[in-house]
Amino acid sequence: MSAIMPTYKRLPVAFVRGRGATLWDAEGKPYLDGLSGIAVTNLGHCHPRVTQAVVEQAGELVHTSNLFRIAGQEQLGAELISATGMDSVFFCNSGAEANEAAIKLARRTGHNRGTAQPTILVLEGAFHGRTLGALAATAGDKMRAPFEPMIPGFIRVPRDDLQAVHDLASNRNIVAILVEPVQGEGGVRPLDPIYLQGLRAICDEHGWLLMFDEVQTGNGRCGALYAYQRLNVVPDVLATAKGLGNGYPIGACMARGEASLALGVGDHGTTYGGSPLACAAGSAVVNTLADTRLLARADVVRERLLAAFWTDLVEPDNVAEVRGLGLMVGIEVTVPGEGLVLAALERSAVINVTAGNTIRLLPPLVMSDAEAEQLGRVVAEVVNQASEVTT
Numbered sequence: 001m002s003a004i005m006p007t008y009k010r011l012p013v014a015f016v017r018g019r020g021a022t023l024w025d026a027e028g029k030p031y032l033d034g035l036s037g038i039a040v041t042n043l044g045h046c047h048p049r050v051t052q053a054v055v056e057q058a059g060e061l062v063h064t065s066n067l068f069r070i071a072g073q074e075q076l077g078a079e080l081i082s083a084t085g086m087d088s089v090f091f092c093n094s095g096a097e098a099n100e101a102a103i104k105l106a107r108r109t110g111h112n113r114g115t116a117q118p119t120i121l122v123l124e125g126a127f128h129g130r131t132l133g134a135l136a137a138t139a140g141d142k143m144r145a146p147f148e149p150m151i152p153g154f155i156r157v158p159r160d161d162l163q164a165v166h167d168l169a170s171n172r173n174i175v176a177i178l179v180e181p182v183q184g185e186g187g188v189r190p191l192d193p194i195y196l197q198g199l200r201a202i203c204d205e206h207g208w209l210l211m212f213d214e215v216q217t218g219n220g221r222c223g224a225l226y227a228y229q230r231l232n233v234v235p236d237v238l239a240t241a242k243g244l245g246n247g248y249p250i251g252a253c254m255a256r257g258e259a260s261l262a263l264g265v266g267d268h269g270t271t272y273g274g275s276p277l278a279c280a281a282g283s284a285v286v287n288t289l290a291d292t293r294l295l296a297r298a299d300v301v302r303e304r305l306l307a308a309f310w311t312d313l314v315e316p317d318n319v320a321e322v323r324g325l326g327l328m329v330g331i332e333v334t335v336p337g338e339g340l341v342l343a344a345l346e347r348s349a350v351i352n353v354t355a356g357n358t359i360r361l362l363p364p365l366v367m368s369d370a371e372a373e374q375l376g377r378v379v380a381e382v383v384n385q386a387s388e389v390t391t
């Protein structure tokens with residue numbers, strides 16, 4: 001019996017080494033990484049700048065406490081603020097924690113304004129994490145039902161439906177709307193930019209906070225440091241994690257305006273959040289992503305990958321839709337989704353399937369054109385193969 005709780009269905013491979021877009025197993029077999037640890041190693045495995053920063057900081061000072069000033073935290077905070085136009089940052093360790101901070105920040109804003117039962121609008125298809133607050137914001141009975149009762153204070157509305165939000169405008173408890181600019185786990189579904197701009201306008205009209213969960217879309221993944229920077233909509237609260245440390249755990253909840261001052265002394269905290277080591281990794285990532293040529297790779301790699309995919313796909317009817325933004329690529333297929341991941345693994349490529357039958361590709365920004373084409377070919381092959389089996 002395994003010593004590990006059986007909370008994951010694991011694939012039959014263990015990687016021991018990684019560089020750029022390549023992973024190796026213990027036998028030395030290379031795999032092309034089309035997943036980046038689920039949108040985490042956006043700069044590729046063991047990016048030299050991140051590795052150097054982590055190694056140097058680990059030799060200097062790993063952890064103190066948020067009881068003290070932390071120079072690296074102040075530095076990364078300043079870097080993020082300058083890159084985003086937000087006004088302040090709370091550092092934590094994961095995406096769920098970044099969203100918990102956002103939820104608490106919204107509730108605190110409500111209480112500061114005299115709203116006793118602050119309520120947050122969330123979307124159908126949303127995924128915000130597995131902690132109880134984030135889970136309450138997440139959609140889907142399968143994940144939620146075993147852990148009822150959910151914490152109250154959320155109202156769910158359909159995605160891309162501005163009228164549904166307008167219809168709630170008279171509800172005086174609403175303080176915020178929390179959305180992912182591209183729903184990742186929900187099937188790589190970008191929200192309509194017009195919808196997002198509409199949400200901005202509604203939030204401005206009613207004094208609600210527009211909160212973006214950029215845990216998966218952020219840190220270069222969508223071709224900008226944060227996806228909102230491509231969408232002409234600026235949120236009031238920005239939660240991120242995943243790629244911020246390129247594999248070293250770090251999350252951040254950023255805010256601007258009134259929201260940036262909502263949480264005061266004692267309102268929130270974490271032992272590890274914003275440690276010298278985590279922030280060294282974060283600074284290395286943010287400074288590396290300041291290179292716009294690297295961000296521009298998101299669209300180029302996407303195009304190369306999809307071009308090769310379409311070339312080798314035998315039956316276009318096997319694809320229902322291709323969605324996404326930058327290097328969040330979703331290919332919804334009409335063939336059965338299960339089996340595709342293993343079939344790709346047999347062809348030495350790591351891919352993912354989400355929301356049943358959407359192939360989710362999240363390769364690193366450093367993937368070469370040739371690697372992108374190879375990945376596109378493998379994805380076409382596994383779809384072709386699944387189609388042969390089912391017909």
Ligand SMILES: Cc1ncc(COP(=O)(O)O)c(C=O)c1O
Nearest residue numbers: 094095096127128129184215216
């Ligand atoms: C949009 C989004 N929010 C939150 C999370 C949760 O992040 P974590 O697993 O780091 O808690 C995820 C993870 O997949 C995510 O995609």
